[in-house]
Amino acid sequence: MNATSVAVVTGSSRGIGLEIARALGRAGHAILLVARDVASLEAARASLAAEGILAATFACDLRDATAAQSVLDAARRSLGEPDVIVNNAGTAPTAKLEATTDAMLDETLALHVRLPLALARAALPGMKQRGAGCMVQIASTAGLRAFPFTTAYTIAKHAMVGLTRALASELRGSGVRAYAVCPGFVDTEITRGAAAAVAARGKLTIEQALQRMAEQNETRRMHTTVEVANAVARLVKDRPDGCTYLLDRDPPGFLD
Ligand SMILES: NC(=O)c1ccc[n+]([C@@H]2O[C@H](COP(=O)([O-])OP(=O)(O)OC[C@H]3O[C@@H](n4cnc5c(N)ncnc54)[C@H](OP(=O)(O)O)[C@@H]3O)[C@@H](O)[C@H]2O)c1
Structure with a gap:
């Protein structure tokens, strides 16, 4: 299969991210897999390679302030300029409201919000110049409503949806698209x-x-990981107008 485009998928060593990498790989994208654990990344790369999907790996802690630049450098070095960025890496700490610490909030915001903003800041000049690019945030229904015992996560996912809306409104007409996918x-x-x-x-x-x-x-x-992955692959390929894509609805569709 010839890779016509490069996609960075964060948190792609397992779960939803690995399935997104597989769906985008099957659609012809070369994939940069990013997570912390080297062995899981290598296992993910091998499972994609077995299907003929071209993938490279980059291990880093995405909460680090310099992670966005390192990820883009790794993509350029190993595969080429990224056309698609999927911000999927995430953790969901659970705690009562009174037990939700500043550190919990800072770490959750670093992964779900600061990193996607930093990646957008670093990748956008090139994407705008080419008049094409796609940034997908894997948000959640927790980005649209609240669940108990997940205060830091709920705040971070609401901010992730807000960031995507800001990107989509500012990028309108540029050829660069931004979507927030919200599974339950x-x-x-x-x-x-x-x-x-x-x-x-x-x-x-x-x-x-x-x-x-x-x-x-x-x-x-x-929901299944495949449902989320197929939704992401369709948004990337079909280029629909819209921003916040609610998966937890029958049928799924855009809220705005
Ligand atoms: N599962 C759900 O019900 C659900 C629902 C709605 C939305 N989501 C969202 O979907 C996304 C993926 O969730 P999932 O259920 O597939 O999670 P998962 O199975 O726990 O996978 C998380 C991925 O992110 C990576 N990761 C976590 N922290 C990282 C860090 N600091 N730096 C680099 N990589 C990191 C993990 O690898 P390492 O641990 O090796 O770093 C792993 O590859 C998350 O954003 C989540 O909020 C999930």
């Missing part, structure tokens, strides 16, 4: 971690906690 609960490690925390607090098993989470989705079922 998706069955991944992050979700199982949250279910384990719920189970530890109450009298539920992890499976019961997962079922309760699924019932909080508008669609009353867990």
